[in-house]
Amino acid sequence: MKGKVIKSTGSWYNVLAEDGLVYPCRLRGKFKIKGLKVTNPVAVGDKVVVEMEEGEEGTGVITEIEARENYIIRKSTHKKHHGHIIATNIDQAVLVATLVYPKTSLGFIDRFLVSADSFRIPALILFNKKDLLEAEHQQYQQELIAMYSSIGYTCMELSAFDSADIEKVKAQLQDKTSLFSGHSGVGKSTLLNQIEPSLEQKTSEVSSFANKGVHTTTYAEMFGIGQETFIIDTPGIKELGLMDINEGELSHYFPEMRDLLGECKFHNCTHTHEPGCAVMDAVEEGRVAGSRYYSYLSMLENDDSHR
Template identity: 60%
Template sequence: MQGTVTKSMGLWYLVEGSDGVNYQCRLKGKFKLENKKISNPVAVGDRVEIIDDEGNAEAKIISKIHARQNYIIRTSPKKKGHGHIIASNLDLAVVVATVANPKTSLGFIDRFLVTAEAFRIPAMILCNKIDLLSSEELDALKEKMKEYEVLGYKTGFISALNPKDIEHFKESLSNQSTLISGHSGVGKSTIVNQLIPEADQKTSEISEFSEKGIHTTTFAERFKVFENSYIIDTPGIKELGLAEIESNELSHYFPELRELLGQCKFNNCTHTHEPGCAIAAAYEDGKISQSRYDSYLSMLMGDDNRR
């Protein structure tokens, strides 16, 4: 039987079969991952084939993982030199961001967008907790987000506790599989609970000591919003290290840099110090924002400041 992985629980997975029934499944043996160093062979969103487990009548075995259309990946926080797939087969990747409690850095947002670009996944920045902002702070946030809108990214501004905001966001989820990601404490699980009350995702207050979120979602899980529409809630990400992206490819995943490629004097230009660099010239002319260029340099140099 074919099915889709809806929850990852370490060694066990929940798979929704083509018959609409959810099955507890495990892997049998080791999967060859096309020589890729991946810490998790199966991810939420994977399309798989399952067979009976002869040793356990109440479980199934994942016998095959179908080729992924795309996926969002990060460096594994537990296994050095490996990548960790957050979710696969996505139509939209949403990064939930907050100005404070906790603060989401522009660098973190840019890393998320670059990862989505690398696998050709449309991305959206969803700014949550706007009810905590003054009118001046909200205006400044919207002005900053215009820089991303010009680049082709969708943006949204909500309070997860406002039903009208949630309903408006829900309209953008029709007929697609959507990943919701971001730091702990930005309100991902609250958004999921507002969209799907029966999901009953755990939420918690921000730590007053660190002003950072406390991990509440333990495993990635897919929920049905309505017919043919799904969202995948994920554990909060503290750091987002780039995986499967070579330094000479990085500029391709910044839309404003990509449109200038081929105009530099040297074919192997890194856009950092070379003479005749079209991208450096555009930055000096104010056509590329400082925060975006700084993010590019940080990623290029493998900076560990991934927050």
């Protein structure tokens, strides 16, 4: 029978089958995905074919992984030159960000957006903890929302404890499979518990010593919160190393740079030093935000310090 992987714990996978039941399943043999070096051959969101094991009580074997519509991947933290697929078959990627307690860097936001854009996955940025912002931060947040909105990203500011805000977020999730991500401590689990109290996701206080959250989600997991509405919760991601994007195509995943395609003097312009570069001119004139251009340069250099 067919099903959807809703949880992966390394060697076992929980599969939501067509009959509405969840079965623990393992992989048959080794799966290699052509052209993709990954530490996890099966990921949450994968559509799979399962055979029930004879003599075993309610366990199955995954015999086939169906073609993926898309996926979000990051560099493996353990295996060099390998990726780790966070989730697959996603309708939208939701990033929970905060400007205080802890601060989400613009570099991290931009890496997340590039990862989503490389598969044409619409992205939604939720700026959480608006109730904790002082006037100076409130103004800065408005400027960021204006900047990201102007290049086509949906942005919302909210407090996880404001019921009106929660209803607005729910409306954005309706009838979609949404990947939720963000640094530890941004209030992702609290937010998900408010959206669907039955989830009972573990939450933890932000450590005041390092101003960073404590990891509370261990594995990516999918939850159904309606007939066709699913949320994929992911572990708090410290960094997001980009995979499978070469330097020649990186600017294609910045919408404001993509709009300038073909306008540079040289067709193979890297937008770093060439004369007659339309992107560098746009940065100079303020049509491309300096922070976004800085993120672009950082990704080109693949410099860990900017993640």
